[in-house]
Amino acid sequence: MKKGYKSLITLMGLPSSGKSTIARMLAKELTDKSGILTVVIGTDDIRKIIPSQLEEFDPDIEPIIKKLTLNNVQFCLNNNFIVINDDMNYYKSMRHELKQIAEETQAHFILIHIQISLETALEWNKKRGLPVPQEVIKRVYHRFDPPGDYKWDTPLVTIQSDKRSPEFAIKTILSKLLPIITSPFKPQVTSPPSKPGINEQIDKITRKMVADFAQTNKNPPLLKKISNFRIDYIKNLPNKEILIDELEKDFSQKLQEFVTRVKQAK
C-alpha cells in the first residue's frame, strides 16, 4: 500500500494564519491517499511537555524546544514517515535548518507558504481568544524573511488562507504535492550554505549590541525601554537592503541618543 516516499513538508506563515488547521487536514488526507503515516510536528506541541514553560514563559528554554522539535522531525524521517513541520519558519535560516535535515535523511523538501494579511491574522487571533499576544504577530510580520531567493527556498504552493477555504487549500496542495511524494528522492547538487536573510541579520546585530550594552548597564527599567526601542527601530527601518553595512554605526548612534534622552527625562 506504500505509494509515497519520505518527505518533509515545511509550512511557513504568521501565527493565526491557519497553519495548524491545514497541517492536520493535510496529514489525514496524505495518510489516506499515500498509505504512508503522516505526522505533524511543531514547537507548539513539543512545548507542552515542559509544564513550567506553559505557566511562565522563559525565552532561554525555547532553543531546547526547537532542538527537541528538530530531533522529532529527524527521527520520523529516518523512520520513513511524511513529516509536516507546523511552525512559523519566518527566518530563512529556520527553513534552511529543515532543508538540511531533509537532505541528510534523503527526504523530499517541500515548502508551503500560508499567506495572510497582518490585519486578518490579528483578527483571527482575537477570535481565538488571543493565544498569542498581538505584539508577537506584528513582530513576526516585520521580521519575515520573504522566500524565493533560492530554488530550495521557493514555496511549491502559496495559499492565501484569508481568501480561500481550508478545503480548497488542501485540494490545491495535494494536486502539486502528490506527484512529488510519489517519485523517489534524487539528491541534488548541494547548494552553497545560504546567508541568513536580511531581517535575521538586522535582528541579530541589534540584539547583540543591546546585549553588550546590558553587560555594563545593570538597570532593568532602562533595559526594558531599550528592548522596545530596538523593536521600534527595526520596524521603522526605511530601506533594509542599503542599510545593512551602515546598520551597526547607525543603531549605535541612535541607541546612544535614546539612552541620553531617557536619562535626561528623569
Added chain:
Amino acid sequence: MKKGYKSLITLMGLPSSGKSTIARMLAKELTDKSGILTVVIGTDDIRKIIPSQLEEFDPDIEPIIKKLTLNNVQFCLNNNFIVINDDMNYYKSMRHELKQIAEETQAHFILIHIQISLETALEWNKKRGLPVPQEVIKRVYHRFDPPGDYKWDTPLVTIQSDKRSPEFAIKTILSKLLPIITSPFKPQVTSPPSKPGINEQIDKITRKMVADFAQTNKNPPLLKKISNFRIDYIKNLPNKEILIDELEKDFSQKLQEFVTRVKQAK
C-alpha cells in the same frame, strides 16, 4: 543553580488514576527546586502528532508512538534533563525498557506507583467524560504486573491517589526523591535481563494463538467474538502461577469448544 542530576522518573498506574496531574505538578516543583529542567513525556501527548490516530485508532500505529516516546525520553536524558514518564507501564517489560534507557544514559531510575481502586478509576474516568473506554481500564487492571520482584522494579513511593490529595502526593514524593536526584549516578551491578511478567506472557501466548487461528479463518464476525472470548478467558483464569505451562493446551481446547459452540448456534 544546577543542584540535581539527570533522572528518569517512571510513573505506573491505571488510566484515570491521576498520573498526569501528579506528573505536571511534580515537574513544576522539580524545575523550581532543583533548577534542572523537568519534562513530562507520555504516549498520550506524543499520539497527538499523528492526526489520523486521533480520529480513527489503529493499533498497528501504537508501537511507532511507543518508539517515538522512548526516543524523546532518551534525547532529554542525553541533554541532562529530569524526565517524568507519564504512562501506565503495566507490564514489567515496559518498565524494564525504561530502566535500560536510564542505565544507558547514566540517569537515576525511579519508579513511582500511583495506586487507585478499580472502582474509583472507573468513576473518575466517567467524571472526566470517558476519555478512555471503561473496558480498557478494566483490561489494564487485570493485566497489571505487580511491581516488587526486583530491586529496580520496586517503587520508591506508592501513592494512594484515591485517598490522598495531589498536594500531599507531591510532598511525599519530593521528600524521597530529592536526596536521590541530588546525588551523582553510580552505575550498579547490571541485573540479569528480566523475564516478562506472568500477565504479559499469558497475553502474548493467547494473542499469538488467536492470530494463528485468524490466518486460516477469515471471518470477521467470528474473529471479533474470539477476541472477546480471549479477554474473558484471561480475566477468569483462576490461578495464573500454576497455569502458565498448561496454558497453551488449555486455551487451545477452550478455543475449539467456543468456535464449535458459535458455529452450532447459527
